[in-house]
Amino acid sequence: MLAVTGDRVKTPAIMIQGTGSNVGKSLIVAGLCRLFADRGLVVHPFKPQNMSNNAAVTWDGGEIGRAQALQAQGCRVRPSVHMNPVLLKPETDTGAQVIVQGKRYGTMRAREYGKQKEALLPKVMESFSIVSSKADLVIVEGAGSPAEINLRAGDIANMGFAEAADLPVLLCADIDRGGVIASVVGTHAVLDPQEQLRIRGFLINRFRGDPGLFDQGMHEIEARTGWQGLGVVPWFADAARLPAEDALGLADGFGGDGVKIVVPVTSRIANFDDLDPLRLEPGVVLELIRPGEPLPGDADIVLLPGSKSTVGDLAFFRAQGWDIDLKAHQRRGGHILGICGGYQMLGGTISDPDGMEGPSGTVEGLGFLDVETVLTREKSTVAATGTHVASGAPVSGYEIHIGNTTGPDCENPMMRLDGDRADGAVSPDGLVSGTYVHGLFTNDAFRAAYLRTFGASTGLAYDRSIDRILDDLAAHLEQSLDVEKVLEIARDR
Incomplete structure (x- = not known):
């Protein structure tokens, strides 16, 4: 050979x-x-x-x-x-x-x-x-x-x-x-x-x-x-139906019918393959919201995805008026999920003392979770396994982020990882959640358990579908x- x-x-x-x-x-x-x-x-x-x-x-x-x-x-x-x-x-x-x-x-x-x-x-x-x-x-x-x-x-x-x-x-x-x-x-x-x-x-x-x-x-x-x-x-x-390499390949779901998940597409959206299993799930309507469009009022879940520049994307988010739409969504009893950079945005403040994403300083977050994030020079790139606290479903994925997030809502974590390490946060009313773990929705058991709380039927075997x-x-x-x-x-x- x-x-x-x-x-x-x-x-x-x-x-x-x-x-x-x-x-x-x-x-x-x-x-x-x-x-x-x-x-x-x-x-x-x-x-x-x-x-x-x-x-x-x-x-x-x-x-x-x-x-x-x-x-x-x-x-x-x-x-x-x-x-x-x-x-x-x-x-x-x-x-x-x-x-x-x-x-x-x-x-x-x-x-x-x-x-x-x-x-x-x-x-x-x-x-x-x-x-x-x-x-x-x-x-x-x-x-x-x-x-x-x-x-x-x-x-x-x-x-x-x-x-x-x-x-x-x-x-x-x-x-x-x-x-x-x-x-x-x-x-x-x-x-x-x-x-x-x-x-x-x-x-x-x-x-x-x-x-x-x-x-x-x-x-x-x-x-x-x-x-x-x-x-x-x-x-x-x-x-x-395969994971897109860059944001140019992002597309809505494939005509599912059921729980409606909307995703605001920020300027530096990252690790958006988190959305791929949801796009393929027949019990889900996945809708991408482009800049200049409002967040729809009939969403069940607003999902804030990862970001390569959290502080910059937070400013971009506000410039679209999405912060106002998100507050209205919460008042209607809608759920919010933030992943990695999206999780950081949901907190009270984001501090960047070393100027990792621009001028050093602290900016006000969206305030949906009682947590604070400090960006750090050290970058976490690790595989993660554990359990979704609310459902007990097993999860596996990966972390890829800079920054540490702490605060009262972290006492009610979304995940327990690598034995008993707490990850993420859930608001007292259970409507807002955040996590650092990417790849969650590729886990069929977790995805089914999460969507079942919204009455969605599931049946997708994601990894097998990609292999096929x-x-x-x-x-x-x-x-x-x-x-x-x-x-x-x-x-x-």
């Missing part, structure tokens, strides 16, 4: 790059991971640099992009920090928290990171070596597009990494956007000759209708680029792509 070049032994590997962001690279990689894993290969995913506030905690105690955790599930392996060694988590329009090999490296503005990213290449290559040493095949995902040649200097996400690791590349393009021929041919036109040669083929994604209707388009692209067409992937509707969709995605790709050629290219490094 290993190719030998000189004194080096290379694990077969291939990189999927795109003509742009959100062309479907993440799911193509996830589907290929499942496809080749089902053939008996030990497959691992890898993404050198990701930008997403939807993170997952790994078994080795760090954080990676949620898409790589899904790809690891496709491979049937545990996610590791080395599968996504550099993760950028935007905190403002111009700056992001930088995570390196699972741990917080610092907060940088875009220009500052541009000067630093080349220095991170040794860490990226170290992680790639670790991942490769444990696999028969590594499927690598690029970020954005190699056509962004203004970002080529010091690049570690696309061609810069492909050249450093000596990887063959497949280019993925999204026909549903329109202009797909121009996007592929245009990418070819702006790449250096050496980079053009590194791309060994292309695929067309998200075709609606008869793929044969694009035969002439494939021939035109092949003639103008010299790249081999490896297939046209038809639209895969169930992709919408990955199986279907793998079959979908096998029918539409020349997967034997993909494997041949990966082995011919």
